[in-house]
Amino acid sequence: MKHKKNGQLVWGILLFCFTAASTGLLIFFKQKIQNHISIQDYLSYGEAGLLILIGCIHLFGIKNVIKRIKESKHASILSSMAFVFGLFSLFLLLVDVVMLQEIGNEIFAAHDNSGEWQIIFFNHAIHFLFSLIFIVQSFYKRKDRMDHEATQPALKNEVVFLTVQQIGIFTAITGLAFTSYLLHFQIPSDFVTGLLFISTLVLMIPYILITVYWFYTKRKEKPSDWYDEKQIHDISRAGLITMAVTEFMMCVWFGLSITEVIESGSILLFPFYSFLSILFFSGITLYMNRYQ
Structure with missing residues (x-):
């Protein structure tokens, strides 16, 4: 176990260092491009190599988090957060590649690519965040007070149930924050719609996966036995x-639409409604489970 924790710490530090190196190199690239100075090929290959290494560590980290969630005997907020941010950060890494290709295609054109750079640096901030969560996890010592008696399956079911709600909360918060970021910062309009739609679907993946896993753990039980009385x-x-809350929000949305305060076909409806619904449901469920 000690070797595993040390290994995770090393991978977390490497991810942080590679992300820092990539960020520094990208800042250098941006300055070069703004001054209309060509970038040497070996530097471009170096950045590509860093992105590949970052992606590989992301895959390792996500695999490690999934293993932790499956083996853990208590619902870990840190693991739930790492699962959501890990998958989202991996998606943003692909967005980095697309944005860099877009900048490369327009490098000699009189085009303002500040929006693309803003997206890239925001994405790297998320990569940094995931690396820090990964590092903190290596120091996290689980206080496993549960024994291996016959009651363990019931306890495990409770753990998965709570983990679903935790991941739902982090999914919703991340989705709402990213949606707000795309709309309130100077992001090129050509990218907003596509990023908003795809990111919403990608952010749903952790919640869908953990829900499917919960159904998998219940495959041998009757539907009437899936929940205990308190659940x-x-x-x-x-x-x-x-x-009740989402219906009220839809009424408000409808009122704002017919008064033309907002566009009736606004792209905000799908992500905001989806994430707010998950946030309210998971948040209220988790609150009632713990405090009532």
Whole structure:
């Protein structure tokens, strides 16, 4: 176990260092391009190599997080956060590649590519965040007080249930934050719609995967046995409150649309409605499970 923790610490530090090196090189590239100075090929290859290394460590990190979630005997907020940010950061790494290709294609054109650079540096901030979470995880010592008696399956089911809600909360918060970022900063309009739609789908992946895993753990049980009495009570109240709140929000949205305060076909409807619904449902369920 000690070797595994040390290994994860090393990978986390490497991810942080590679991301820092990539960021520094990209800042150098930006200055060169702004001054209309050509970039040497070996530097471009170096940046490509760094992005590949960052991607490989992301894959290792996500695999490690999935293993932790499956083996953990308690719901870990840190693991849930790492799962969401890991997949999202990996997606943003692909966005980095697309943005760099776009900049490369327009390097000799009189085109303002500040928006592309802003997206790239924002993405690298997320890479930094994931590396820090990965490093912190290596120091995190689980206080496993659960034994291996016959009650363990029931406890494991509770862990998965709580993990689903935690991942739902982090998915929703990340989605709302990224949506707000795309709309309030100087992002090229050509990229906003595509990024908004694809990022919404990508951010749903952690929530969908953990939900599918929860269904998998219940495959041998009857549907009537999927939830215990308290869980049924919690999700019922959470579902009712979420429905009431989201219906109210849709009424407000409709009112703003018919008064032309916002566009009726606004691209915001899908991501905001989806993430707010998940946030309310998972947040209320988790709150009731722990405090009521």
